[in-house]
Amino acid sequence: MNGPLSLDRRDFLGGGLGFAGLSALRAAPASSPDAAKRRRNRCVFLFLFGGPSHIDLWDMKPSAPDLVRGEFRPTATNVPGIRICQHLPRLGRVMDKVCLLRSMTHRMNVHGPACSEVFSGRPYFGPPTTDQATREDWPALSSLVMRYDKARAGLPPSAVLPWYLQFPGQGKRIAGQSGGRMGERFNAFLMQGDIGSADFEMPGSKLSIDVPAGRLRGRRDLIERLQSRSSTGLALESFDANARTAYELLDKQAGDVFDLQREPDAVRDRYGRTTVGQSLLMARRLVEEGVGLVTVNWQDETKIDGTNTCWDTHQDNFAKLKNLLCPIFDQAYSAFIEDLHQRGLLETTLVVAVGEFGRTPKLGQFSQSANTKKSGRDHWPHAFTALLAGGGVRGGQVYGETTSDGGYVKDKPVTPADLTATILHHLGIDYTQRYEDEFQHLRNRLSEGRAIQDLK
Secondary structure, eight states: OOSOEEOOHHHHHSOOSOOGGGGGOOOOSSOOOHHHHHHSOEEEEEEOTTOOOHHHHTSOOTTSOHHHHOSOOEEEOSSTTOEEETTOHHHHHTGGGEEEEEEEOOSOOSHHHHHHHHHHSSOOSSOTTOOBOOTTOOOOHHHHHHHHSOOBTTBOSEEEESOOOOOTTOSSOBTTSSOGGGOGGGOOEEOOSOTTSTTOOOTTSSOOTTSOHHHHHHHHHHHHHHHHHOSSOHHHHHHHHHHHHHHHHHHTTGGGGGOGGGSOHHHHHHHOSSHHHHHHHHHHHHHHTTOSEEEEEOOOGGGGOSSSOTTOOSSSHHHHIIIIIHHHHHHHHHHHHHHHHHTTOTTTEEEEEEOSOEEOSSTTOOSSOTTOOTTSOOEEOSSEEEEEESTTOOSSEEESEEOTTSOSEEESOBOHHHHHHHHHHHTTOOTTOEEEOTTTOOEEESOSSOOOOOOO
16 A cells, blocks of 8 residues: 555556555545635645756856856846846746745755655655665655645645656665655655656546446445445545545546646647646646645656766766756746746745755865766755745745855755745645654654745
């Protein structure tokens, strides 16, 4: 029953117990009116896996020496005084809606544990020697929301797409992405697949031709009869809760939300026909229907590269940013922000884009990986940038400041714990409340951080 929660027709209709995470999910009595859905706060968490080079993108140091400032030059945005990388022109045109939080900081410079710290808002519990999940993992933000937020209209309160982060050659996902020590039954709803494909369709989200509504009701009645005769309870009770929720999702035709083919081609083209672009478009559809938190994990063609995975640029930093990463991000992120704004959703939807850390102030500087070349930058957790937009955050501002080389936070430090607390507070979840740790049987706060109060 442990493991990622994904949508599979056999789990939906055939009696599988792999739908464990849905035991935390309860459907709303009926679809809320559009106005009510728009008033509800939501969040989209875009995780820039690999660690973007903050100093080359959104915290540039043009007056620094060559080995610090690099090849790129800053360019003006639509906000006077804010300048960002020349290869992010579309981001520049929506900067009035974006806050550059330049003072993110922690101390972990290894991918897996650093991912865990940002996802969970907790310092990694063990030595920085593994990227792989264990039952000791702190629960992810996505799982906290899955447990403590409320479902709407048959949809889960928390969803993750299009994959759980995992390094090639490893048998388990990277740490910190699930319920962990709080319990894997609180895993978020995982929408896994090639969302960027033209004909993407979530398996199991719609009734098939050979399973009409009457047959579906018959299966549901059978499960209810089995449940009423059971005295042992937990496994069957968990299955019953999962099945009931799955049936409610089908009854409400919530599967239509997962159908990107309902979007006009012009809209899909606007986001970009990439996995990231289409995942953000899916995120818009989900928050539009009331899903509280949507986590989008960055995915591109380099996810199979064990040395320079996604935003990890130990080598050829500038070529990879210019030719691959910046174009994908610039198109998808700006289209997403504009779309939310035009639909009246940005005011209540907090959009957070952040990686697990930044990159070294100097090119070729060694901090963790011997794979770092003179053309690249190594891991650097001491100072990096998060992009915040919507959700009441004032756009067109820079929050926090780093030193002249971008290496350390100079003003208004923000930890992953503070970021987690800020998101939970935005969603109306008391981050000071406690849950029981199933690993050590201790009571832990949802977050040990403090919500940032001066972003408006």
